Amino acid sequence: MTALEHVRICDLTGQLAGAGATKILAALGAEVIRVENPRNQGRWDMMRTVGPYVDDRRGPNLGVGFNNHNVGKLGVTIDLADPRGKELFADLVRISDAVTENFAAGVMDRLGFGYEQLRGLREGVVYVSSSGFGADGPYREFKTWGPIVQAMSGLTFTSGLPDMEPAGWGYSYMDHMGAYAMALALLVGLHVRDTTGQGQWIDLATTEAALTLHGPALLDWTVNGRGRRRPGQPNGNHAIYDEMAPHSVYPARGDDCWVAIACRDDDEWVRAAGVLGSWAHDEQWRTLAARLARQDELDARIAAWTADRDAEDTARALVAVGVPASAVRRPPERIDGDPDLAGWGLFPEVEHPEIGRTRVEGLPIHLSETDWSIASAAPCLGQHTDYVLGELLGRDADTIDELRAAGVV
Amino acid sequence: MSAADAPPAALGDLRVVELAGEFTGLAGRHFADLGADVVVVEPPGGAAIRHLPPFVDDDPHPDRSLRWWSEAAGKRSVVLDLDLAADRSRLEVLLGTADVVLESDLGARLAAVDLVPDTVLARHPTLVWVSITPFTRDGPRDGEPACDLTILAGGGPMWSCGYDDHRLPPVRGQGYQSHQMGAVYAAIGALAAIAARRRTGRGQRVAVNLNAVANTTTEIATYNWLSVQSVVQRQTGRHAAPVVTEPLQVRTADDGYVTTGVPPRTPAQFAALAAWIAELGLADELPEVVFLQQASDPDRALGAPEGNATVDAMAVYSASRDAMNLIASRLPALEFFVGAQRRDLPVGAVLAPEEAFENEHSVARGMQVPVDHPELGRTVRYPGPPLRLMRTPWRIVRRPPTVGEHTADVLAELGADPGPLAG
Numbered sequence: 110m111t112a113l114e115h116v117r118i119c120d121l122t123g124q125l126a127g128a129g130a131t132k133i134l135a136a137l138g139a140e141v142i143r144v145e146n147p148r149n150q151g152r153w154d155m156m157r158t159v160g161p162y163v164d165d166r167r168g169p170n171l172g173v174g175f176n177n178h179n180v181g182k183l184g185v186t187i188d189l190a191d192p193r194g195k196e197l198f199a200d201l202v203r204i205s206d207a208v209t210e211n212f213a214a215g216v217m218d219r220l221g222f223g224y225e226q227l228r229g230l231r232e233g234v235v236y237v238s239s240s241g242f243g244a245d246g247p248y249r250e251f252k253t254w255g256p257i258v259q260a261m262s263g264l265t266f267t268s269g270l271p272d273m274e275p276a277g278w279g280y281s282y283m284d285h286m287g288a289y290a291m292a293l294a295l296l297v298g299l300h301v302r303d304t305t306g307q308g309q310w311i312d313l314a315t316t317e318a319a320l321t322l323h324g325p326a327l328l329d330w331t332v333n334g335r336g337r338r339r340p341g342q343p344n345g346n347h348a349i350y351d352e353m354a355p356h357s358v359y360p361a362r363g364d365d366c367w368v369a370i371a372c373r374d375d376d377e378w379v380r381a382a383g384v385l386g387s388w389a390h391d392e393q394w395r396t397l398a399a400r401l402a403r404q405d406e407l408d409a410r411i412a413a414w415t416a417d418r419d420a421e422d423t424a425r426a427l428v429a430v431g432v433p434a435s436a437v438r439r440p441p442e443r444i445d446g447d448p449d450l451a452g453w454g455l456f457p458e459v460e461h462p463e464i465g466r467t468r469v470e471g472l473p474i475h476l477s478e479t480d481w482s483i484a485s486a487a488p489c490l491g492q493h494t495d496y497v498l499g500e501l502l503g504r505d506a507d508t509i510d511e512l513r514a515a516g517v518v
Numbered sequence: 519m520s521a522a523d524a525p526p527a528a529l530g531d532l533r534v535v536e537l538a539g540e541f542t543g544l545a546g547r548h549f550a551d552l553g554a555d556v557v558v559v560e561p562p563g564g565a566a567i568r569h570l571p572p573f574v575d576d577d578p579h580p581d582r583s584l585r586w587w588s589e590a591a592g593k594r595s596v597v598l599d600l601d602l603a604a605d606r607s608r609l610e611v612l613l614g615t616a617d618v619v620l621e622s623d624l625g626a627r628l629a630a631v632d633l634v635p636d637t638v639l640a641r642h643p644t645l646v647w648v649s650i651t652p653f654t655r656d657g658p659r660d661g662e663p664a665c666d667l668t669i670l671a672g673g674g675p676m677w678s679c680g681y682d683d684h685r686l687p688p689v690r691g692q693g694y695q696s697h698q699m700g701a702v703y704a705a706i707g708a709l710a711a712i713a714a715r716r717r718t719g720r721g722q723r724v725a726v727n728l729n730a731v732a733n734t735t736t737e738i739a740t741y742n743w744l745s746v747q748s749v750v751q752r753q754t755g756r757h758a759a760p761v762v763t764e765p766l767q768v769r770t771a772d773d774g775y776v777t778t779g780v781p782p783r784t785p786a787q788f789a790a791l792a793a794w795i796a797e798l799g800l801a802d803e804l805p806e807v808v809f810l811q812q813a814s815d816p817d818r819a820l821g822a823p824e825g826n827a828t829v830d831a832m833a834v835y836s837a838s839r840d841a842m843n844l845i846a847s848r849l850p851a852l853e854f855f856v857g858a859q860r861r862d863l864p865v866g867a868v869l870a871p872e873e874a875f876e877n878e879h880s881v882a883r884g885m886q887v888p889v890d891h892p893e894l895g896r897t898v899r900y901p902g903p904p905l906r907l908m909r910t911p912w913r914i915v916r917r918p919p920t921v922g923e924h925t926a927d928v929l930a931e932l933g934a935d936p937g938p939l940a941g
Contacts, residue, residue: 110714110717110718111714112710112711112713112714113710113713113714115713115717116713125737133706137710161738161741161742161745161746161748162746163745163746173741173744173745173746174738174741177741177744177745224908242879243883243906244906245882245883246879246882246883247878247879247882248859248879250859251859251864252859252862252864253864253866254779254780254864255737256755256756256757256766256777256779256866257777257779257864257865257866258866259866260775260776260777260866260867260868260869261855261866261867261869261874261877262869262871262874263869263870263871263872263873263874263875264691264693265755265777265866265868266868266869266870266871267691267692267693267870267871268679268689268690268691268692269689270681270686270689273681274681274754274755274767274769274775275755275767275775275868276679276680276681276689276752276754276755277679277754277755277756277767277777277868278675278678278679278691279678279679279680279750279752279753279756279757279758280678280679280736280737280738280739280757280758281737281757282675282691282695282735282737284737285699285735285737286698286699286702286735289699289702289703289706290702290904290905292702292706293548293702293705293706293709293905294905294907296705296706296709296710296713297528297529297552297709297905297907297910298528298907299713300528300529300709300712300713301526301528301907301909301910303713303716304531305526307909308909309907309908309909309910310908311905311906311907311908312905312906312908313904313905313906314883314906316874316879317880317883317885317903317904318904318905320871320874320875320880320885320901320904321901321902321903321904322693322695322698323692323693323871323901324585324588324692324693324694324697325572325584325585325587325588326692326693326871326872327871327872327875327900327901328572328584328587328588328898328900329572329584330871330872330875331875331898331899331900332574332575332584332896332898333572333574333575333576333584335572336870336871336872336873337692337870337871337872338870338872338873343692345679345689345690345691345692346667346687346689346690349692350570350571350572350585351571352570352571353665356667357687358667358671358676358687358688358689358690359687360687365684367671367687367688368671369667369668369670369671369672369676369690370668371665371667371668373665377663424672428662428663431663432663433663433664433665433667433668434663434668435664435668435669435671435672436671436672437671437672437676437677437687437688438671438672438673438674438677439677439749440674440677440736440739440740440742440743440749440750441743441747441749443672443673443674443733444733444740444743444744447659447672447729447733448657448658448659449653449654449657449658449659449727449729449730450729450730450733452654452657452658453654453657453727453730455730455733455734456744464745467744467745468744468745469741469744470733470734470740470741470744471734472703472734473703473726473727473728473730473731473733473734474703474704474706474707474724474725474726474727475724475725475727476707476710476711476714476722476723476724477722477723477724477725478711478714478718478720478722479710479711479714479718479722
């Protein structure tokens with residue numbers, strides 16, 4: 110059995126920030142039904158039509174990112190602007206436990222499916238809406254994508270080297286974290302529904318989910334008046350509150366090769382010194398305060414030692430004496446070269462009807478009794494329209510043919 | 519607000535026992551903020567992170583660590599010395615009342631303190647036992663020393679973050695993001711297990727592997743490799759990609775930065791941009807604005823019916839990028855952000871965390887949550903909530919506990935013989 114086999118989700122989400130949430134619930138056993146627009150071939154979710162692609166073919170079923178984010182779901186097309194489509198959608202809501210979307214604020218109301226309408230169709234429904242700035246407030250109409258969310262929440266600023274332009278996150282980190290927060294919201298909403306019978310609307314603003322990801326930095330601001338915008342900051346690779354040194358990323362032998370090293374206490378420094386060589390045994394480096402006072406010199410000394418050595422060799426030598434260290438690994442090194450992940454089964458294969466056999470991302474959790482599984486690829490556009498309209502919504506074949514001929518599905 | 523007036527709590531039916539560890543704190547926070555009774559079990563002297571900076575007024579004390587505050591608000595603290603049989607018995611009684619256990623770095627000590635998960639589950643079959651570890655427990659890398667920096671280095675995120683100049687190292691984003699990612703997955707796994715328990719009556723083990731979490735939190739870096747075996751390269755302030763792309767960050771008039779994002783694509787956006795250039799009196803500096811004016815005409819523009827597009831797409835693209843960059847360079851970052859967004863041009867201002875926290879939208883949305891700290895005589899503003907649950911709101915029910923603050927209360931509730939207590 111699976112953990113969520115009793116759950117059905119009527120899913121209007123797209124991109125990673127939305128689709129990534131329902132992917133998690135689908136893997137845990139929920140029946141997730143993606144509802145897409147037949148008029149524009151589901152292109153509202155731009156992941157359907159952006160690369161990479163496995164070959165020269167193009168089309169709404171061939172984006173590998175879309176496949177990765179939508180494995181295990183069913184797909185139906187329904188035109189929500191058409192009255193017959195609205196009727197089908199209403200019927201789908203009537204048999205769903207949750208409705209999810211990440212449109213811009215206000216879109217669901219304009220379609221006639223705001224929370225009040227949804228709960229009228231299905232008492233106890235859990236409605237999770239995700240947007241950049243949430244359902245109210247002065248920026249509610251503003252649009253975002255991952256990098257904008259990260260910029261507006263402080264995450265871009267805090268990823269950089271001192272007194273330089275922000276480096277930021279080199280990807281839409283908040284599409285992932287927004288998706289995880291949305292999955293959590295769904296599970297919490299379903300828990301309340303299961304224990305009390307009552308549904309609710311959960312308004313997720315990804316900029317706000319992001320603002321809570323700063324650890325103690327904001328309390329340092331509200332309590333001590335110390336912000337992160339100040340000379341010498343931020344330094345993403347140093348320990349943010351001077352709680353460790355060394356703690357940085359050092360050059361290694363080869364082109365663009367690097368190794369991360371951290372000593373969490375003086376004892377780890379002593380053990381690291383046994384690897385780094387005689388200079389490191391000098392009493393002048395023995396205490397954290399001393400190492401912090403001359404951190405630039407310390408980093409330069411360590412860099413001089415690491416620069417001629419293989420990153421993996423350096424990391425292995427330090428790990429062997431109990432010091433945290435790791436090469437900065439490239440995708441092939443970590444995906445195909447890490448025995449920890451091979452044992453975990455992190456990258457299962459699925460058979461996609463058009464893309465073919467391909468690996469996708471699994472879940473980084475395991476449940477001992479009701480584990481996740483990913484058995485099917487993402488749905489092709491409208492792949493399960495017959496099943497959903499026929500089996501679930503009770504439409505006969507002639508009706509479905511008529512709806513299809515009219516472009517409603 | 520009295521307890522009777524308080525809105526219902528989402529997870530008010532759950533008790534979580536957190537065996538304080540390096541990676542448990544933020545997972546416990548999710549449960550506490552959603553209304554569960556989270557009892558954090560600390561060793562004598564307090565959890566390790568209580569001794570980490572920053573501190574209130576830079577005064578080191580286990581009850582003044584802001585790291586602790588950020589991870590322990592809303593919880594209750596019980597001090598137990600697991601090396602003592604009497605305290606292990608007390609923990610056993612507590613576990614008998616728990617729904618979820620959170621644990622991270624007990625690893626090698628689990629057997630010594632009689633907490634081997636399968637054995638505990640045999641005694642308490644309805645428990646959900648959540649382990650958050652850097653690598654698979656009992657797997658080939660179990661026991662390797664690791665911290666946020668090395669997890670993000672080895673697990674993928676860092677490879678994608680940094681600067682165009684690859685003589686500079688890859689960069690780690692601050693905020694203990696590997697802990698953050700693992701915490702939300704721990705909550706997801708635990709609630710899925712609780713949902714299963716409702717039908718089976720049985721608990722189970724949930725394992726969260728931070729290395730695996732990092733590996734699946736890198737967006738295109740992972741699925742590009744999985745599907746087409748291409749490797750992304752880091753670039754300043756924008757997505758790492760297999761090819762070099764154009765810069766997106768612009769330095770603003772107030773020495774800040776903005777990200778200009780996806781370039782304008784619609785006639786309405788071109789019109790708005792051309793009008794904005796004119797309003798700011800910048801038309802003379804950017805003669806190419808004429809291309810934007812042409813592209814504002816839906817009948818001639820890029821999206822025009824096939825064959826009718828008479829505007830040079832590259833000229834329009836280039837002019838719109840130049841126009842965005844020019845305006846950004848002449849305005850303060852936040853003013854550029856608001857001005858662009860009001861014109862339906864999606865951009866972002868690069869704010870420091872404190873600027874984001876004090877921003878008008880955050881304030882209007884209630885992202886500054888006051889929490890009383892009576893012994894300090896202060897009300898402290900905390901960040902939150904990450905989710906707005908309309909019926910069962912997210913909330914911080916109490917300030918973070920002092921060391922062992924609730925030991926006597928919790929043991930009395932349990933009817934466990936208080937006896938002489940550790941710590």
